Amino acid sequence: MTSKGRRPPANPKAGFRQDKSDKTDAVLATFLKQARQSGQLNLSGRSLSLVPESVWKINIDVPEETKTDFSMDSTEDRWWEQTELTKLILASNCLTSLSEDIAQLPALTVLDVHDNRLESLPDALASLENLQKLDISRNRLTAIPQCVGHIRSLTSLHIEHNSLMELPENIGDLINLEDLDVSYNQMVVLPGSLRYLTHLMRLNVSNNKLRNLPQEIGLLTALRFLDATHNEVTELSTSFGDLRQLEQLYLRHNRLTHLPVLQNCVNLKELHLGNNQLEELTAEHLKHFSSVSVLDVRDNKISVLPDEITLLQGLERLDLTNNNLSGLPYELGSINSLKSIVVDGNPMRSIRRDIIMRGTMELKKYLRSRIEELDQKQNGSTSSGIQKTEGTSGIVGGTGDGINSHEVFQFKSLDYSNKQATQIPNEIFAMAEKAEVRVVNLSKNCLTTVPNGLMLTSDYLKELNLGFNRFSFLHPDISLYLGLTTLDLRNNQLSDLPPEMSSLRQLREIIISFNRLQTIPAVVYELHKLEILFVNDNKIDTINASGLQSLRVLGTLDLQNNNITQVPPELGKCTQLKSLQLGGNPCRNPRPAIIAKGTAAILEYLQSRIVS
Structure with a gap:
């Protein structure tokens, strides 16, 4: 069998360590034989500087072992009945490029080349019409070529830990994409074409230099997870309130001074807003957080926590560390699901520090006791400030100073x-x-x-x-x-x-x-x-x-x-x-x-x- 434009025969061990021994040759031959049977080839962590030519031609060339063995008895060695390669893992090697010959693996559904030294990608990627998962993270890419946007079958694309300044506009053509990770790059802006990724469920843009998140993100109707931690975002568009499927939102370590009302985020379970410059959480915010179980607003400038916090009846963790709170709403103690309240680093004046140091359960107990005291005082008081209730036995100890x-x-x-x-x-x-x-x-x-x-x-x-x-x-x-x-x-x-x-x-x-x-x-x-x-x-x-x-x-x-x-x-x-x-x-x-x-x-x- 031949292929169009085939290159001259090459050493099948090309790219392996400078070890010319028969042992290395045997290892590769064994991997290729197993891959023809399983459809999966894993060459990760083998110090490859080039991918052996025989990998690209695994489904084209006649295996060497069959040239001397014409037995028809062993079905496992019938190379013409081999499985096409669907999964190729080349992670944790020393690759600086990939050959255009990758086009000879049209059945690939998974390509993993993370943790290499890639500076570019072959245009032939566009021909992989069955590719669903592409992992090119932890390389040296400064740009994503247009060919990636042509792989419309992609459902998962990981490009984290590179040196990208931007994403190509045709990223929006990946209409089947469900998982996109572009964290730990150098991007300052995201393309508006993200709006077309209507199947996207996970989006990670953390650890970049983003100054804003485009309002088009509000059109990602399937989005469940969004991580924009460690950026330079100063404000959010009100369109964020339209993310009905959103369950987890991470916005820590930004420069937010205001949070829009997330009026339609009815499925939101975790909201992480720590390390910003927020000055308030209003009652209007809280009344839309009925499904939230984790609320993290640590290291902000919040001075008041509204009584409407009690609307969060499913709240399990509340982190208020390092804000400007002088007290807490007593009703907080009545949230039965609440397992952790952290209030360290606040100038608490209405709650003794020793009570805070005893932990969440003791703090909740104290807050509930204050509610009970206030309920008793609702029956009025005398002019001297001594409480009276029905059935009282009177004042003991003299006028004015009595009990x-x-x-x-x-x-x-x-x-x-x-x-x-x-x-x-x-x-x-x-x-x-x-x-x-x-x-x-x-x-x-x-x-x-x-x-x-x-x-x-x-x-x-x-x-x-x-x-x-x-x-x-x-x-x-x-x-x-x-x-x-x-x-x-x-x-x-x-x-x-x-x-x-x-x-x-x-x-x-x-x-x-x-x-x-x-x-x-x-x-x-x-x-x-x-x-x-x-x-x-x-x-x-x-x-x-x-x-x-x-x-x-x-x-x-x-x-x-x-x-x-x-x-x-x-x-x-x-x-x-x-x-x-x-x-x-x-x-x-x-x-x-x-x-x-x-x-x-x-x-x-x-x-x-x-x-x-």
Whole structure:
């Protein structure tokens, strides 16, 4: 058999390593024999600089082995019954070009030449009328020739990781294309002819230099996935709202200042808008996101999250990292599907940081509790600000500074804060005992010692807030509150804690910020269930690493704004720490630049300094 314009016979091993051995020849012959039977030939990763001539003529030339074997008994060697080559993989070689002889493989449906050194493509590609998948990614192409636009059978075209400045206008002729990846190139504009790719389901244009996305993209009625991450896009056309089939939209690391209303994107499940310059998400935006399960708006300038976020009843992940949020809508806690809320790096004023540090479930629980409190307050208040509800037992504790007993009984919580009181009426604690209160807040008063009457609540008390008072020491009787899980002593004048506190075996959180401590009190290291320790804004100058290592479940440690100059490398063994805050100290080791990178970087640095 012959072919028109056949070139002179060539070495079938051309392009393989400079190995002339019979072994190399045998390997190629084996591959070709198997390919005639399966229709698939894989020559990837063989350091080819040229494709052997015998590959192009695999379905034309008579195999050498049949020239000496005329047996009709073996059906597998009947070369005239061979399968035409449909799949050719030449990936991860050293090819700089492809021969025009590729036209001699008209049955090809898959051609994979990714990860080579191709600088051009043969015009003969246009003759491959059955080609469905073409992968020419990770080469050195600076332009896509017109011939690619003539392969109308293509359903998948991958051109990522080249040096393309643009796509040819006739890319729109690939009317059967379903998957187009042109990421990691140098393109600054996309052709309007993309509008004709009405079967396109996946489009990846990420990591280019695009300044805008053409409004014609809104005509891609089958599009389900669009990735335009890492470009220079400043605005989106309103036509994006017409992408009814769109499920995933990635627009991270652009320059967007405004998001159009995606009014018809009823199937949108994931929306990634992080690392832009968005200043708002409006209620109008959110009411069209009913199907969204992942919403990423991290690293923007959003200052308010609308209450309409509750319309996203299928929301599972919400990333609000590094915005300008001072609070969150309480209704967020009522979204049952929500599994992850990330709000790090926001100037939260309405939610304590320790609540945020406890994770998503605790944050949702807090938000729901605020809803319940607001519901109670809807029944009105007295002129002095004391809540009243039907069935109340009255005000206990005197006019003006009294406590609504109904609320104490209902919420199991006693709030006698911000009264500037030097002592507290015993009748209040008697009422708290009957209510079996679990939470007592005596903060922002003028107390110098723990009120004796508080002991009446010791059997039930779980959380005690004595912050913003005038304690210079803490009476050892604090050790009798055996059920305590949270103790807040911030903003007092304490220089130590009593050793008797070691009896508080259930204590999970201590806040002793803004006091006069020069070291972390020794008793702290005996509280083995401790998870959260705030000792920021004191006068601490040394860190007891071995003591902290004994706190095996400690997850949050705040040592900011103390006098620490050296952090012992052994602190790096506290790998259970999820949040380690060291800012505001005159540290020379580790350097401020390392501290600024966060907990993981600090621990890694400290571990590298441990002398083994």
